[in-house]
Amino acid sequence: MRSPAVDVDVCIVGTGAAGGMLAYRLAKLGISALSVDAGDVVPNSYFDTHEASNTQEVPDPFNPFNPRASALFAEAPVSPVDGFTQHQILKVGGLQNLWGGVSLRFSAHDFSGGHGARAWPIGYDDLAPHYAAVEELIGVTGLKEANPELPDGSFIEPFPPTRLDRHIQGKLTREPRWSGITANRKAVETRRAKPNRCRQCGMCQNGCPSDSIYKFSSRLLPEIANASNYRLQPNTTVRSLACGRDGTITALRCFDKTRQAEVTITARRYVLCAGAIETAIILLGSAGAEYPRGLANGNGLVGRHLMDNPNIVFVxxxxxxxxxxxETYFGYGNHLLVPAKAPIDPESSTRYLADIYHGNPQLVPLFRRNLPKFIPFRLAERITFASSLTLLFGPADSHADNRVEVRGGQKRIFYSWTKRDRAVIEALAAEGPQLVRATGGMLLGAYPGGPGDSIHYAGTCRMSSAPADGVVDSNLRSFDHRNLFICDGSVMPSLPEKHSALTIMALASRLATYLASPAGRAAEATAGHVQCN
Incomplete structure (x- = not known):
């Protein structure tokens, strides 16, 4: 049975950081767009009962603060060969249903190939207006510091630091190597006049019941849900892309889980925003007689150069x-951000970023699990409130052998820390205790993250100036298919120490502008529709 034809300019796969921003911008620009997502909307009410218990331990190994939040993570559909852990949420908004909201601009140095990384075919100035547009749209906290390595943005007022934050900030400000400490930059509503102002529970990544932290489904989707030129098709799993002999993408093959039916979606242009791992899987899984290595893969680079930030947590x-x-005030939990450098050897160093959390009620169950059983709750609470968690992130190295593969229907991830990654991890391991001591703190433990644990996946379809070096051009158009675009972390040629979500959203804003331009419209193929077979 066929559904009524729907005229579609752009079909967008995914509604995460990139897909949600792209859908919103296209709808506002008057472009007809259809978003396809594997899941449905997670309502804010889902998180209403997320408060941790004061009397019992929470045995969840991934998120000890909120089992309901952990339940959103899907079982990894990709088999890791070398220990890579894939975290994925198959819901509208993707991983931004459970993110910390940290929103940082990359620096001009990051785009130019600084710190030994690969240069981008675009520069900071190309993204600067889109950074500003996204910051103003989602509301990013911060203070202007004129630090070229952590560029200023269009900020709303951050929450003030807690007592412990002030203590840490006062100590580190006196140390030249950490004097760049600043208020965290988070996509959290802090303005008093806003009805969705942060309730200050202290743990954004638990899921926000008050719509205070940005996510597409609660912030932007309501503005376009009833627009005549936009449609969201949830609970629809993408199988593959179909391609004509001339290289034009002709259809998106999907399975509608609600109707239990195979669905074919056609559009003039297609944009994959499924994330660095899933986008590569879709392209590789679309192999056929004309394209035996998969789509957009004429040079064999699809799936290659997978990256994730090395990281260590210090308690x-x-x-x-x-x-x-x-303490009775907790804000959004991680008020402090420290950009800094650490030596790797006598001749080189690495940049890193420290994201500092102060103790709050949400952390009490976690600390109790790691304290002797005889310590009473009240003492455990005091220990928690006098404790900090510092997450140190280093830049990722790019290596072709770190990759996603699809062979014989098997999806696999091959990933090992490179020599450079290991050097960065060793530098962070040495730096963390020094930073803790500088704050007057006593180190309780260090917990290195494994490959995939930062959840900043990047690099499998990287952009480049020439077809031989990448999968998409500077406008994110596939070199091999004129009406196929890619917009997510996969297009990033390098991954610095900074959280990547804001850059991904800025890339989506820039792509929307391009798709609405005469040059972008030149990529149009045949008129689009949706049909059930």
Whole structure:
């Protein structure tokens, strides 16, 4: 049975950081767009009961703060060969249903190939207006510091630091190597007049019941859900892309889980925004007689150069605050950001970023799990409130053998830390205890993250100036297919130490502008429709 024809300019696969922003911008620009997502919308009410218990331990190994949040993570559909852990949420908004909201601009140095990384075919100035547009749209906190390595943005006022934050900030400001410490830059609503102002529970990544942290489904989707030129098709799993002999993408083959039916979607242009791993899988899984290695893969680079940030978590106790009055203000949990450098050897160094969390009620169950059983709850609470978690992120190295593959229907990830990655991890391991001591803290433990644990996946369909070096051009158009575009972390040629979500959203904003331009419209193929077979 066929559904009524729907005229579609652009079909977007995925509604995460890139897909959601792209859908919104295209709808506002008057372009007809259809978004396809593997899941449905997670309502804010889903997180209403997320408060942790004060009397019992929470046994969840991934998210000890909120089992309901952990339940959103899908079982990894890709088999890791070398220990890569894939985290995925198959819902509208993707991983931004459970993200910390940290939104940072990459620096001009990051785009130019600084720190030994691969240069981008675009520069900071190409994305600067789109950074600003996205920041103003989603609301990003921050203070202007004139630090070229952490460029200023269009900020709303951050929440003030807690007592512990002020203690840490005062200590680090006196140390030249950490004097760049600043207010965290987060996509969280802090303005008093806004009805969705942050309720200050202290743990954004638990899921937000008040729509305070940005996500597409609660912030932007309501503005375009009833627009005549936009449609969301949820609960629809993408199987593959179909391609004509001339290289034109002719259809998106899907399975509608609601109707239990195979669905074919056609459009003038297609944009894959499924994430660095899933986008590569779609392209590789679309192999056929004309394209035996998969689509957009004429040079064999699809799936190659997978990246994720090396990271280590340091837990510290600050004895001077152990028996101070109970803190009652917690804000959004991680008020401090520290951009810095660490030596790798006598001749080189690495940039890193420290994201510092202060103790709050949400962390009490986690600390209790790691304390002797005889310690009473009240003491565990005091220890928690006098403790900090510092996440150190380093830049990722790019290596062709770190890759996603599809062979015989089997999806696999091959990933190992490179020599450079290991050097960065060793530098972070040495730097963390020094940073903790500088704050007057006592180190309780260090927990290195494995490949995939930063969840900043990038690089499998990287952009380049020439077809031999990448999968898409500077406008994110496939070199092999004129009406196929890719817009997610996969197009990033390098991954610095900074969180990548804001850059991905800025790339989506830039792509929307291009698709609405005469040059972008030149990629149009045949008129689009949706049909059930």
């Amino acid at each position: 510290a106790l600050h004895p001077g605050l152990l028996f101070s009055a109970r």
